[in-house]
Amino acid sequence: MEVRSENEMVTDVKKGPWTEEEDAVLRSYVETHGEGRWNSVAYFAGLRRTGKSCRLRWLNYLRPQVRRGNISLEEQLIILELHSRWGNRWSKIAKHLPGRTDNEIKNYWRTRVQKQAKQLKCDVNSQQFRDTMRYEWMPRLAERIRAAESRGRPACLPVTSSKEPIFDNRGARMAELESGWKDPSFVPELSSGISSDSSSEAQVSPVSGLTECYNLPNGSTTGPGSGAGYSGWDIPAQDDIMSSELLLDGGDSWDSLWNEENIWFLRQQLSDDHF
DNA sequence: AAATCCGCCAACCGCAAGACT
């Protein structure tokens, strides 16, 4: 009988997309034996994969808690808010978005947000871009959420199985978030992954550069949110906010946006001392 | 209809920190 060690298995490793059969094997094994010891999982489950690959597949795809589909408006706002605080700390940000993986948030940031920075011809780490996020996108997003809330959503949302009110402090929380980014003294926390090197920020003029692409909050708006120019990124121009067609992500309905999972994570996000 | 471009996302890689021996 052939006996192979775990290390030998690794040399026989398979890469690339997972098959349904592999998924079934991994899911079955983890459900029976639990997570952890991923090299052993790969070996004893008979998968020709590395432990790392098994772990990643489980965490990012097979876990029952993983949420799939469009990033909701609230999730977008939370991502912007937390990224302004922590920078590229994807796993940390993901912990505040139940069911979302760090990989998903990272991909979202790179494909949507960095694309807008590119269109603005500014560095994603620049003061100009941070100001744009802070003064334009986040307030607009909050406005969209409120507008959506006032249209299709019942003022008092249903209770969860715990019978606790869900959004009792929602307004207060939103105001708290906004006061943070509207406060002139607000300085986004820069941690690893965000360059605080002043030389990179010197590439653009923080204010004059901003006004070339965007007007500050008291002015009219131009830029990625202005009508036909934006796609994928879900922050519309002020005018668009009043367009009900743009209130939701593409294809999202109120039912899907305000399902149990969204309500659950919003409860978490809007609860006191969560950040 | 074919070729090319582009956006998205799953998965890989290297590194670092913590756990274990």
Place this chain on the structure above:
DNA sequence: TAGTCTTGCGGTTGGCGGATT
């Protein structure tokens, strides 16, 4: 205490599919 193993994180890449030419 040092070496090894495991896990977790962030950056990057490659393939797929839809859009555009």
